[in-house]
Amino acid sequence: MTTDQxxxxxxxxxxxxxxxxxxTIAVFVIVLSTARAELSRVKVQANEELQHEADKFRNFASxxxxxxxxxxxxxxxxxxxxxxxNLPEQSETIFSIVDGKEDQRSVDDPPVRLDxxxxxxxxxxxxxxxxxxxxxxxxxxxxxxIMPVQIEGQSETAQLVIVEFLAGEYEEAWATIxxxxxxxxxxxxxxxxxxxxxxxxxxxxxxxxxxTASGIxxxxxxxxxEVSGNDDVAHLGDTFNRMLxxxxxxxxxxxxxxxxxxxxxxxxxxxxxxxxxxxxDDPEDRKHTLELVGDELKRMSRLxxxxxxLARSERPDFLVPAxxxxxxLVLESFSKASALAPRRWIIDSTPEAFGIVDExxxxxxxxxxxxNSVDYTDESDTIAFGGRIAGETSDGMIELxxxxxxxxxxxxxxxxxxxxxxRAKRTRHGRQGTGLGLTIVDRIAKAHGGSVTVSSVQxxxxxxxxxxxxxxxxxxxx
Numbered sequence: 001m002t003t004d005q006x007x008x009x010x011x012x013x014x015x016x017x018x019x020x021x022x023x024t025i026a027v028f029v030i031v032l033s034t035a036r037a038e039l040s041r042v043k044v045q046a047n048e049e050l051q052h053e054a055d056k057f058r059n060f061a062s063x064x065x066x067x068x069x070x071x072x073x074x075x076x077x078x079x080x081x082x083x084x085x086n087l088p089e090q091s092e093t094i095f096s097i098v099d100g101k102e103d104q105r106s107v108d109d110p111p112v113r114l115d116x117x118x119x120x121x122x123x124x125x126x127x128x129x130x131x132x133x134x135x136x137x138x139x140x141x142x143x144x145x146i147m148p149v150q151i152e153g154q155s156e157t158a159q160l161v162i163v164e165f166l167a168g169e170y171e172e173a174w175a176t177i178x179x180x181x182x183x184x185x186x187x188x189x190x191x192x193x194x195x196x197x198x199x200x201x202x203x204x205x206x207x208x209x210x211x212t213a214s215g216i217x218x219x220x221x222x223x224x225x226e227v228s229g230n231d232d233v234a235h236l237g238d239t240f241n242r243m244l245x246x247x248x249x250x251x252x253x254x255x256x257x258x259x260x261x262x263x264x265x266x267x268x269x270x271x272x273x274x275x276x277x278x279x280x281d282d283p284e285d286r287k288h289t290l291e292l293v294g295d296e297l298k299r300m301s302r303l304x305x306x307x308x309x310l311a312r313s314e315r316p317d318f319l320v321p322a323x324x325x326x327x328x329l330v331l332e333s334f335s336k337a338s339a340l341a342p343r344r345w346i347i348d349s350t351p352e353a354f355g356i357v358d359e360x361x362x363x364x365x366x367x368x369x370x371x372n373s374v375d376y377t378d379e380s381d382t383i384a385f386g387g388r389i390a391g392e393t394s395d396g397m398i399e400l401x402x403x404x405x406x407x408x409x410x411x412x413x414x415x416x417x418x419x420x421x422x423r424a425k426r427t428r429h430g431r432q433g434t435g436l437g438l439t440i441v442d443r444i445a446k447a448h449g450g451s452v453t454v455s456s457v458q459x460x461x462x463x464x465x466x467x468x469x470x471x472x473x474x475x476x477x478x
Contacts, residue, residue, distance in 0.1 A: 015199045016192065023191050027184040034180050038173035046143040046164045049092060050132060053162045054147055057082055061149070075149055075158040080104050082160075091168060097159040100125040111139035114163055124159050140167025209240055221248035249314065268296040268303075306436040313443035319358040321448075323473050326351040326387060326398060333363045334385040337370035342379050348386030348403075355398055356471035357448060362400065365444045365452075368437045369402035369464045376462070377406030389470060396470040397450075403463035409456040418442040418452065441466075 060082050065072050072078040079096035083104045088094050093110035096103045100122070102115040114120050120135070127146045134143050147160045208225055224244060227237040272293050279289045312318050327350040338345040366385065373383045387400045409417065418438050438452075441464075445452040448468045456462035 015203070016195050019195045019199075020188065020192055023188060027188060031177070031181055031184055035177045038176050039170075042166055042169040042173050043143070045169065046166055047132070049089065049164050050143060050145040050162050053088070053092070053094065054130070054145055056086060057147060057160055060086070072151060073154065075151055075154065075156045076103060078149065078151070079158055079160065091165045093163050095161050097121055097125050097161065099157060103158070110163070111165060111167070112137045112142070114142070114144070114161065124161055127159055139165065141170060142166060206236070209237065221251055268300045272296050303436070306440060309440055310436060310443060313440070313447060319361060319447050321356050321358050323354055324357050324359040326353050326355050326357075329357075329359055329362060330366075330385055330387045330400065333366040336363070337367055337383070337385070340371055341374045343374065343377055344380070344382040346382060346384045348384050348401075349388055351387040351389050351398060353389045353470070354472055356473065357398070357468065361444045361447070362466070365441045365466065366400065366402060368441050372437060372464075373402055373404035373406060373462070376408070377404050381405045381461070391470075398466075398468040398470050400466040400468075401463055403461065405461040408458040408460055409454060409462050410458050414454055414456060417454065
């Protein structure tokens, strides 16, 4: 078993232990509450029966003797008549005590004869106020009520004893309690089994996430978690996969940066070292060598700056968008570009609108396109700036362009000029850039959620078009 598997089992066991603890406490509380309710029910029913028999006796004693129609003058006769006419329930018995001795008993066959229990009879004979209680006997627990009886003007005293046998009721109550306990135990076992299965299913994506994370290295960022469903665990898997996408993109960007830097800097470094190695003492030779070295160092510096720019384009803070006047953006970019070289600089149109863009990045993109046009034009050629809003709805587009009437771009080059270090076959002036300028323009456009395209006919010039989503703020009107 691997370390990750052991950790998975441990986590699964821990979760199941907490679930079982909570369920056990809940079941214990339910069973205990049920037991208390059942046992309390037995006592309540017994008290109700005792009260019912006592009320029946009071009602009987309030009536005259049916033999002569007069009130009872003998306690013993009162007790005898009541016991003869009152038939007790199957789980109860009634007997009387007269002058401290057991006298009469109801017609029944009780499981235990309390009227023969001398100690109980003696204690009951001393009762002068109604009294209830419970007692343990050989036939189980009983509840009893003792009602003292005395006729005014008579010295004779008596007690009516009502006994409720609770053994059957308690057996029924305990049967219910034990049944519930058995069901609870079975339910806990089933809950534990299914909880183990559910915990395994719940933790499986997390375990897979852990295994995926531990198996990811710098040379393998392609592994992903299989996500199914739409619960919190699936959301966690999606979030982790998106994080891996960002990491893979970042590592790819770093590798690309290192590859590009190593590939493109190797030649100028070799040129510089080669000329420095063969540089002699002749002043003219040293001057020529230093000029050549200085030119190569400038090119290296520009290359490094552009590589850093490309690396930054992968970061979320590459753009700093804010509301900008798009007309001012075109005019200011045109003003700066017109100083690059003597050409026929014109403005086709300007977008009369505001938009949420990174003004500095778009200016950089337009200047890069203008510099590219300068390389492919002569002094007699035209370079034009322009812009407009295509569509006036919320899904409108900002269109900015730089066009020229220069040499144009060959059809086979148009599909690749926005790639890293891609260069057209020739310029009119024989200059070769770093091959990163148009790539940077492409990154700026994509960072805005847009694109850059080129349309060109060789010998008739080229038009570079930036198309960006038009995001705008609601401006206050007075």
